[in-house]
Amino acid sequence: MSAAAIPVEQIKTITMSIYRYDPTVDKKPYMQDIVVEIPTDKDIMVLDALHLAKEQEPSLSYRRSCREGVCGSDGMNINGKNGLACVTPLSEVLKRGKITLRPMPGLPVIRDLIVDMKQFFDQLEKVKPYLITKSDSPEIERMQSPEDREDLDGLYECILCGCCSTSCPSFWWNPDKFLGPAALLQSWRFIADSRDEATEERLDDLEDAFSLYRCHGIMNCVSVCPKGLNPTEAISNIRNKLLTREKS
Amino acid sequence: MLVNEIINAKDLPVMEFDGIIVGGGGAGMRASLQLAESGLNTAVISKVFPTRSHTVSAQGGITCAIQSDDPDDDWRWHMFDTVKGSDYIGDQEAIEYMCSEGPKAVFELEHMGLPFSRTEEGRIYQRPFGGQSKDYGKGGQATRTCAAADRTGHSLLHTLYQANLKAGTNFLNEWFAVDLVLNADKAVVGVIAFKIETGEIYYIKSKATVLATGGAGRIYASTTNALINSGDGIGMALRAGMPVQDIEMWQFHPTGIHGAGTLVTEGCRGEGGYLLNKDGERFMERYAPNAKDLASRDVVARSMALEILEGRGCGPNADHIFLRLDHLGPDVVHKRLPGITELSKTFAGVDPAVQPIPVVPTCHYMMGGIPTNINGQVISVENGEDKIIDGLYAAGEVACVSVHGGNRLGGNSLLDLVVFGRAAGLYIEDAMKQGVQLKDASSDDIDKALERLNKLNASSEGEQVSVLKERMQQNMQNNFGVFRRGDLMEKGIDELSKTREEVESLYLKDKSATFNTARIEALEMQNLFEVAEATAITANERKESRGAHARDDYTERDDENWLKHSIYFAETKEVSKRDVNYRPKTVQAFQPMVRSY
Numbered sequence: 001m002s003a004a005a006i007p008v009e010q011i012k013t014i015t016m017s018i019y020r021y022d023p024t025v026d027k028k029p030y031m032q033d034i035v036v037e038i039p040t041d042k043d044i045m046v047l048d049a050l051h052l053a054k055e056q057e058p059s060l061s062y063r064r065s066c067r068e069g070v071c072g073s074d075g076m077n078i079n080g081k082n083g084l085a086c087v088t089p090l091s092e093v094l095k096r097g098k099i100t101l102r103p104m105p106g107l108p109v110i111r112d113l114i115v116d117m118k119q120f121f122d123q124l125e126k127v128k129p130y131l132i133t134k135s136d137s138p139e140i141e142r143m144q145s146p147e148d149r150e151d152l153d154g155l156y157e158c159i160l161c162g163c164c165s166t167s168c169p170s171f172w173w174n175p176d177k178f179l180g181p182a183a184l185l186q187s188w189r190f191i192a193d194s195r196d197e198a199t200e201e202r203l204d205d206l207e208d209a210f211s212l213y214r215c216h217g218i219m220n221c222v223s224v225c226p227k228g229l230n231p232t233e234a235i236s237n238i239r240n241k242l243l244t245r246e247k248s
Numbered sequence: 249m250l251v252n253e254i255i256n257a258k259d260l261p262v263m264e265f266d267g268i269i270v271g272g273g274g275a276g277m278r279a280s281l282q283l284a285e286s287g288l289n290t291a292v293i294s295k296v297f298p299t300r301s302h303t304v305s306a307q308g309g310i311t312c313a314i315q316s317d318d319p320d321d322d323w324r325w326h327m328f329d330t331v332k333g334s335d336y337i338g339d340q341e342a343i344e345y346m347c348s349e350g351p352k353a354v355f356e357l358e359h360m361g362l363p364f365s366r367t368e369e370g371r372i373y374q375r376p377f378g379g380q381s382k383d384y385g386k387g388g389q390a391t392r393t394c395a396a397a398d399r400t401g402h403s404l405l406h407t408l409y410q411a412n413l414k415a416g417t418n419f420l421n422e423w424f425a426v427d428l429v430l431n432a433d434k435a436v437v438g439v440i441a442f443k444i445e446t447g448e449i450y451y452i453k454s455k456a457t458v459l460a461t462g463g464a465g466r467i468y469a470s471t472t473n474a475l476i477n478s479g480d481g482i483g484m485a486l487r488a489g490m491p492v493q494d495i496e497m498w499q500f501h502p503t504g505i506h507g508a509g510t511l512v513t514e515g516c517r518g519e520g521g522y523l524l525n526k527d528g529e530r531f532m533e534r535y536a537p538n539a540k541d542l543a544s545r546d547v548v549a550r551s552m553a554l555e556i557l558e559g560r561g562c563g564p565n566a567d568h569i570f571l572r573l574d575h576l577g578p579d580v581v582h583k584r585l586p587g588i589t590e591l592s593k594t595f596a597g598v599d600p601a602v603q604p605i606p607v608v609p610t611c612h613y614m615m616g617g618i619p620t621n622i623n624g625q626v627i628s629v630e631n632g633e634d635k636i637i638d639g640l641y642a643a644g645e646v647a648c649v650s651v652h653g654g655n656r657l658g659g660n661s662l663l664d665l666v667v668f669g670r671a672a673g674l675y676i677e678d679a680m681k682q683g684v685q686l687k688d689a690s691s692d693d694i695d696k697a698l699e700r701l702n703k704l705n706a707s708s709e710g711e712q713v714s715v716l717k718e719r720m721q722q723n724m725q726n727n728f729g730v731f732r733r734g735d736l737m738e739k740g741i742d743e744l745s746k747t748r749e750e751v752e753s754l755y756l757k758d759k760s761a762t763f764n765t766a767r768i769e770a771l772e773m774q775n776l777f778e779v780a781e782a783t784a785i786t787a788n789e790r791k792e793s794r795g796a797h798a799r800d801d802y803t804e805r806d807d808e809n810w811l812k813h814s815i816y817f818a819e820t821k822e823v824s825k826r827d828v829n830y831r832p833k834t835v836q837a838f839q840p841m842v843r844s845y
């Protein structure tokens with residue numbers, strides 16, 4: 001929250017400066033200013049403001065689904081920082097009555113605020129993001145102590161929004177080789193699961209120079225994650241695991 | 249061929265699969281998993297990336313007698329509660345199947361990796377939910393809802409996506425299904441769908457099409473549902489001449505956050521939270537002396553609405569109720585209900601460990617839907633007889649199998665998704681092995697399924713989607729809400745029928761083929777409208793009060809005339825009745841009783 005932020009009560013109209021690009025119509029991307037009237041008696045979310053903008057400009061395109069920060073659809077770059085539009089209150093990002101929205105950086109733009117997430121999901125698939133077990137399943141559930149289950153807190157909640165990976169410089173430069181914070185967090189989610197029986201194989205897959213080691217601990221990922229997760233910590237946990245394995 | 253051209257069957261490319269699942273939520277991905285694991289070439293078509301489906305929002309848990317909290321728990325008790333909760337119009341064969349097969353389906357989810365919360369013994373954690381009892385209602389509150397903190401839907405949906413990746417399911421992500429393709433025998437032989445990103449359009453052909461498109465809460469102005477819940481499957485089925493069943497039955501969840509509509513789970517009350525009116529009174533003690541705040545949802549929602557109507561609501565406008573949790577202490581609130589803490593802070597500006605959450609009854613769940621049998625096969629009704637539609641299946645919220653009848657119990661939807669998604673998959677697997685013969689669709693048949701798109705593309709004037717949507721949502725909210733009355737409903741129906749023409753000839757200004765969300769919203773609006781009209785007409789026809797359907801002009805349950813499913817066809821706009829199944833296979837049927845909590 002910047003000191004320049006104007007309290008919402010005093011604002012009737014705001015200017016939304018929005019990245020526009022439809023490859024079938026536009027030669028190149030441009031920023032469009034859309035003036036939107038917002039209610040003065042209550043705070044609204046950036047997503048609500050986008051809906052108001054879309055009523056004026058039905059061609060404006062963005063993804064959204066749950067509107068409560070759990071589905072991961074509406075990651076976008078809000079005033080230069082990645083976040084979810086649906087849980088970002090306008091009052092926190094409005095600067096002198098203005099807000100700037102761009103697509104998440106580093107991925108190809110399909111249209112307006114919509115990016116092509118293929119590279120992001122391809123990297124996720126590489127970490128085998130599913131439980132691998134070799135022993136037979138019991139008749140009932142597998143047992144897991146509350147302590148072992150607690151190891152998954154801060155990992156399983158990821159909503160695959162992409163805010164982290166698209167703010168990570170290492171991912172921008174090598175999106176095909178460096179797995180990126182989201183995929184690595186998921187990798188650790190399964191390594192950390194007491195029920196998973198493929199730790200060695202998972203670690204083997206991460207041994208090359210790029211997949212993991214391109215992370216330089218810049219922590220951009222941590223500072224933008226809307227779920228408060230900590231990919232950097234997950235990455236260093238994997239590193240430690242690899243190190244102790246080498247020693248023994 | 250692109251979605252913004254004049255599209256005709258002759259030039260339309262075809263894709264073929266053994267089985268196609270329209271919908272990548274919990275029901276769709278459980279069905280696809282079954283098919284993919286059996287080696288069938290299976291595709292999931294989803295208008296959003298699967299983990300963005302509405303199932304991700306489910307919080308409280310999945311109800312099932314897995315005997316973790318109580319080793320003596322019995323699926324028959326769960327069945328009793330579900331029948332009673334349904335106000336006796338749930339089909340008992342289906343409920344029996346769900347409750348008895350449930351444990352298997354839940355353990356399978358755990359084996360796939362679902363991160364359930366745990367008990368000290370290492371078993372799956374269960375919490376109490378509304379309408380649950382031991383010993384057929386005689387043994388007090390049961391504790392039967394299996395939970396992963398308050399993020400059970402998220403955990404379930406991601407786990408199913410992960411399992412499908414492992415099984416090699418084909419995903420057509422961000423593809424939009426427009427309409428069903430029927431052959432000369434009126435069997436379903438696939439769908440028309442387009443890739444949202446590029447606008448490439450295809451006839452996707454299959455001998456087994458499963459509709460798993462979820463709910464349609466967006467027909468109301470205030471709802472807990474995701475923005476994408478537009479009842480597309482219902483629209484497709486109604487346009488293809490199939491009926492919907494019990495579509496007037498809409499659940500209003502007691503605790504939607506005032507103003508925002510976002511849900512806070514019944515698990516809050518399961519963990520010990522309770523409701524207060526402006527006098528600080530725990531008013532549920534008056535309405536449901538035994539179950540109190542954990543009475544069935546319809547009962548709690550009505551009690552809250554009455555408190556507000558009678559002037560005992562909270563806040564400056566006396567228009568909401570308080571949900572109190574702070575007495576549980578920050579440990580319980582933050583550990584068991586972390587997602588609720590987050591949502592309350594974001595959407596109500598309160599920390600529930602300190603302050604009460606302002607809540608109101610909010611549209612939440614569609615009990616009705618496309619009638620099916622327990623194999624997921626879609627049923628139509630001809631001359632009063634059930635008739636199976638070849639090639640078409642439905643599962644999840646879009647379907648009405650019917651396990652929820654007039655009122656769904658909390659945690660029973662997630663169970664419904666996995667039990668009947670799995671059952672449909674098992675049945676299709678078997679049918680494919682036996683061999684399925686269906687006539688190919690002709691060009692004319694396919695052209696029929698393209699009409700709606702072509703009309704939209706040709707539009708040069710007409711009303712905007714946002715205007716029509718708001719009008720419909722207000723109408724539904726005002727005239728078909730928690731309490732209903734004949735004269736108001738008739739007014740509402742009138743308004744809808746005046747709007748139909750405008751909805752069918754909507755104006756699509758932006759004709760781009762590239763990720764055109766305006767086109768999607770227009771197609772969704774037409775589906776929402778079908779659901780709204782079906783709801784309105786059927787609600788007016790059911791002249792009694794049962795489950796979630798509470799009428800001021802017919803206040804009593806009328807078992808003599810209405811211990812029945814309603815059946816509605818869009819072509820005739822007529823409502824008929826269908827028998828409720830009272831023939832469970834292994835237990836005695838539960839007969840209707842007075843429903844008190």
Ligand SMILES: Cc1cc2nc3c(=O)[nH]c(=O)nc-3n(C[C@H](O)[C@H](O)[C@H](O)COP(=O)(O)OP(=O)(O)OC[C@H]3O[C@@H](n4cnc5c(N)ncnc54)[C@H](O)[C@@H]3O)c2cc1C
Pocket residue numbers: 270271272273274275276293294295296298301302303304305306307308309310311400401423424425426460461462463472473474480481511513612613643644645646658659660661662663665
């Ligand atoms: C806030 C909230 C909390 C809830 N909590 C619980 C709970 O704790 N326990 C419980 O049992 N139930 C709960 N429910 C109910 C339950 O979550 C839903 O009923 C259930 O998730 C519906 O699942 P589904 O698979 O049928 O559909 P959805 O998950 O809604 O999925 C529908 C799918 O269909 C696709 N689709 C739709 N139309 C098209 C189209 N035209 N073309 C292509 N794809 C399409 C969508 O992309 C999506 O993948 C809750 C509901 C809400 C609203």
Ligand code: SF4
Pocket residue numbers: 167168169170171180181214215216217218219220221222231232235
């Ligand atoms: S800490 Fe690593 S993963 Fe996170 S942003 Fe920095 S380089 Fe990327």
Ligand code: SF4
Pocket residue numbers: 157158159160161162163164165181182185224225226227228229231
């Ligand atoms: S780690 Fe956080 S920012 Fe990254 S994808 Fe997951 S939820 Fe989004």
Ligand code: FES
Pocket residue numbers: 063064065066067068069070071072073074075084085086087
């Ligand atoms: S719309 Fe789902 S996270 Fe924002």
